[in-house]
Amino acid sequence: MSGIVLIAATVLSMATSTAVKTTIAVEKKTFNYPYPTLSSYGLFIGIMKEQKPADRVIPYTLPTPLFSDYAYKLRFVYIPSGKQVTYHDKEVFQFPVGTILVKTFYYPYDFRYPEKGRKIIETRLLIHEENGWKAYPYIWNEEQTEAYLEVAGDTKLIQWTHSDGKKMKINYSIPNANQCKSCHESYGQMTPIGPTARQLNSEFSYNGVSKNQIAYWVEQGILTGVPKNESTIPKIAVWHDAAHYSLNDRARAYLDINCAHCHKTGGQAATSGLNLSIYETQMNLLGVYKAPVAAGKGAANMKYSIEPGNPDKSILVYRMESTDPGIMMPEMGRQLIDKEGVTLIREWISQMEKK
Amino acid sequence: MKYFSTIFLFFYLVKFLFSQDIQKQLQSQFILAKPGDTIHIPSGKFELTKSLLLDGKKNLVIKGAGMNQSILSFKGQYEGAEGIKINQCQNITLMDFSVTDAKGDCIKALNTEKISFIRITVAWTGKISPKNGAYGLYPVSCSNVLIHECVAIGASDAGIYVGQSDQVVVSGCEAKYNVAGIEIENTTNAEVFNNYAHDNTGGILVFDLPELPKKQGGNVRVYNNRVIHNNTKNFAPKGNIVGQVPSGTGMFVLATPRVEIFDNLIEENKTVSIGICSFYISERKFNDSLYDPIPYQISIHNNRFLRKKANPPMNNKIGLLLKFKLGKKIPHIVYDGITRDEMLNGSGKLKDEFKICIQNNENESFVDLDADKNFKNITFDLAPYRCTMNVTKP
Numbered sequence: 153m154s155g156i157v158l159i160a161a162t163v164l165s166m167a168t169s170t171a172v173k174t175t176i177a178v179e180k181k182t183f184n185y186p187y188p189t190l191s192s193y194g195l196f197i198g199i200m201k202e203q204k205p206a207d208r209v210i211p212y213t214l215p216t217p218l219f220s221d222y223a224y225k226l227r228f229v230y231i232p233s234g235k236q237v238t239y240h241d242k243e244v245f246q247f248p249v250g251t252i253l254v255k256t257f258y259y260p261y262d263f264r265y266p267e268k269g270r271k272i273i274e275t276r277l278l279i280h281e282e283n284g285w286k287a288y289p290y291i292w293n294e295e296q297t298e299a300y301l302e303v304a305g306d307t308k309l310i311q312w313t314h315s316d317g318k319k320m321k322i323n324y325s326i327p328n329a330n331q332c333k334s335c336h337e338s339y340g341q342m343t344p345i346g347p348t349a350r351q352l353n354s355e356f357s358y359n360g361v362s363k364n365q366i367a368y369w370v371e372q373g374i375l376t377g378v379p380k381n382e383s384t385i386p387k388i389a390v391w392h393d394a395a396h397y398s399l400n401d402r403a404r405a406y407l408d409i410n411c412a413h414c415h416k417t418g419g420q421a422a423t424s425g426l427n428l429s430i431y432e433t434q435m436n437l438l439g440v441y442k443a444p445v446a447a448g449k450g451a452a453n454m455k456y457s458i459e460p461g462n463p464d465k466s467i468l469v470y471r472m473e474s475t476d477p478g479i480m481m482p483e484m485g486r487q488l489i490d491k492e493g494v495t496l497i498r499e500w501i502s503q504m505e506k507k
Numbered sequence: 508m509k510y511f512s513t514i515f516l517f518f519y520l521v522k523f524l525f526s527q528d529i530q531k532q533l534q535s536q537f538i539l540a541k542p543g544d545t546i547h548i549p550s551g552k553f554e555l556t557k558s559l560l561l562d563g564k565k566n567l568v569i570k571g572a573g574m575n576q577s578i579l580s581f582k583g584q585y586e587g588a589e590g591i592k593i594n595q596c597q598n599i600t601l602m603d604f605s606v607t608d609a610k611g612d613c614i615k616a617l618n619t620e621k622i623s624f625i626r627i628t629v630a631w632t633g634k635i636s637p638k639n640g641a642y643g644l645y646p647v648s649c650s651n652v653l654i655h656e657c658v659a660i661g662a663s664d665a666g667i668y669v670g671q672s673d674q675v676v677v678s679g680c681e682a683k684y685n686v687a688g689i690e691i692e693n694t695t696n697a698e699v700f701n702n703y704a705h706d707n708t709g710g711i712l713v714f715d716l717p718e719l720p721k722k723q724g725g726n727v728r729v730y731n732n733r734v735i736h737n738n739t740k741n742f743a744p745k746g747n748i749v750g751q752v753p754s755g756t757g758m759f760v761l762a763t764p765r766v767e768i769f770d771n772l773i774e775e776n777k778t779v780s781i782g783i784c785s786f787y788i789s790e791r792k793f794n795d796s797l798y799d800p801i802p803y804q805i806s807i808h809n810n811r812f813l814r815k816k817a818n819p820p821m822n823n824k825i826g827l828l829l830k831f832k833l834g835k836k837i838p839h840i841v842y843d844g845i846t847r848d849e850m851l852n853g854s855g856k857l858k859d860e861f862k863i864c865i866q867n868n869e870n871e872s873f874v875d876l877d878a879d880k881n882f883k884n885i886t887f888d889l890a891p892y893r894c895t896m897n898v899t900k901p
Binding site: 303304305323325328329330331333334337340417420422423424425434436437441442443444445446447448449450451452453454455456467476477478483484507 | 531534535537538557560561562563584585586587588592594595609610611612617618637638639640641642645647648663664668670671716717718719720721744745746747748789791792793794795
């Protein structure tokens with residue numbers, strides 16, 4: 153009994169000390185990044201695991217995000233005072249030096265009742281330093297009171313109850329600093345992926361009030377260069393929202409965020425010739441009747457990345473449906489198959505017209 | 508007995524911990540390395556489970572104690588598709604170690620300027636299988652590539668594969684029991700010499716493929732190689748272009764212009780000693796206006812051919828075609844004869860800028876399959892191809 157009291161007291165004291173620590177504002181820090189602990193950045197107020205953003209730290213969301221083994225993600229952006237983000241219609245927005253993009257990965261214990269508790273695994277920071285973007289992964293402790301910098305990455309056993317009630321268990325992989333760049337690269341430079349006009353042109357609930365994210369950033373004075381005519385701002389399809397978006401738009405949105413960080417001009421998979429960016433207009437470069445180049449066993453016995461009307465003969469589907477590291481796509485950050493994503497891409501290929 | 512099992516367990520625990528240790532140790536060294544550093548791979552066989560990534564580094568040497576002494580095994584790999592992946596670096600030398608059994612490619616170097624592989628072994632151990640990884644050494648989109656005295660074994664695509672690169676030397680290497688021993692693809696200014704390619708499906712391939720960022724290769728010189736007994740059955744996953752290469756292929760030029768093949772010993776390759784073909788032979792669609800599917804300016808001279816009799820594989824389309832059209836009399840040099848009108852002069856011969864030259868080979872024999880006219884005028888006459896042409900040394 154006394155043991156339990158002791159543990160409870162320790163947890164309580166840890167929680168309080170964290171609360172005190174995290175109220176330090178980012179502006180007062182040394183900027184000598186990276187800090188050894190997440191709390192040192194002062195990005196959150198109160199108890200850190202509640203992830204309540206501090207002043208100048210704005211939460212945001214992507215309507216069509218990257219699949220990461222069903223992990224839930226919380227996203228925040230910190231813009232230094234007096235600085236502004238510059239709008240771009242296609243590319244990732246231009247963020248000022250000093251920007252911190254924050255992404256926290258967690259799993260609810262039970263996906264059917266996500267409000268009933270969660271386990272935070274890691275928080276990744278992308279910091280725009282004087283000499284470019286840098287990625288720093290922070291791993292949360294078991295007590296969920298602090299996260300520590302670990303440039304070499306790690307592996308953690310994660311368990312949860314899935315939305316269908318099934319018990320799930322994976323060896324969740326936390327990337328090392330070089331792995332971060334495998335995805336976050338454009339023409340050799342580290343770069344963010346998510347915060348584009350097409351993704352941020354969507355609603356977010358700010359303390360219960362739903363607003364368009366771009367409009368909100370403008371209102372907060374952190375975003376400049378937004379077109380006067382709102383209808384010219386691109387908007388990405390919500391990949392699972394068949395009621396409002398066409399099959400083609402949803403599939404292209406899915407491929408854009410899940411594949412095009414590598415499969416684009418200037419990306420690490422550019423040498424494959426397969427370009428899955430939402431702006432690719434040539435069907436052959438998108439994979440239609442495109443022969444594989446260096447796919448190895450990823451090509452299996454199939455001739456083309458996409459054979460219209462025939463998902464079972466399309467390399468794209470085959471690699472999405474594999475978990476063998478030598479076959480699967482994306483190459484990392486995934487141990488499970490994104491069943492819903494595969495269903496979408498299968499449907500999309502099925503309805504393509506055969507030549 | 509009890510003690511024995513305890514010691515045994517202890518031994519495995521130490522081995523496991525040490526391997527975990529080297530994974531983190533090497534990966535951390537790869538991340539923290541400063542220009543001018545040498546990263547040493549110690550003696551021993553180490554089991555790694557994740558790719559080792561090197562990114563954005565300059566002037567580094569990664570050195571083992573010898574290709575048979577320092578072995579990085581990826582047999583138990585569960586993350587990453589490569590054993591080692593090098594990206595966006597400058598002036599990197601890898602020497603004196605082995606990488607084995609990676610799930611995808613053993614060593615991939617991407618977008619790197621000046622990369623050298625010296626006395627590196629890459630191998631898939633055990634029986635040949637389509638489950639083996641694709642490429643052993645795999646520089647792609649690189650410039651100034653040196654691959655010297657390396658050994659590549661068991662790749663289900665190519666043992667040594669250079670793709671979309673410029674200024675390349677592959678010399679003194681041994682490639683065996685791969686589908687393709689050495690493959691030069693969409694690559695310019697390559698020298699391939701003093702290599703020994705044996706017991707692959709195809710010995711040395713020079714390919715240009717469509718729909719890639721680097722459109723056309725060329726200026727490739729292949730000389731002083733021994734290309735012997737490349738009769739291993741094709742075990743590539745069928746979707747890959749090398750899956751279409753018939754077993755028993757010595758050398759194969761596909762769609763690449765400006766290739767000179769000379770002073771090679773090409774022996775006991777049962778189907779074809781040297782093939783020269785357009786991309787159409789693959790029977791795959793493509794849509795790329797900047798790509799030329801037809802090879803030209805090919806020069807084959809002073810090689811030595813030896814073969815008892817041709818017996819192409821019947822489980823392969825090209826093999827079947829040769830058997831059906833030519834029986835057992837398959838000449839050493841097989842040319843598909845596909846041309847475009849603008850390549851021909853008034854008398855139907857190849858213009859000088861598109862010529863194909865064959866001469867002074869020991870035991871030479873030749874066939875033009877006339878494939879674009881449905882094999883109507885198959886000829887064995889070398890007279891139209893008696894000319895000289897040299898590819899300038901890069």
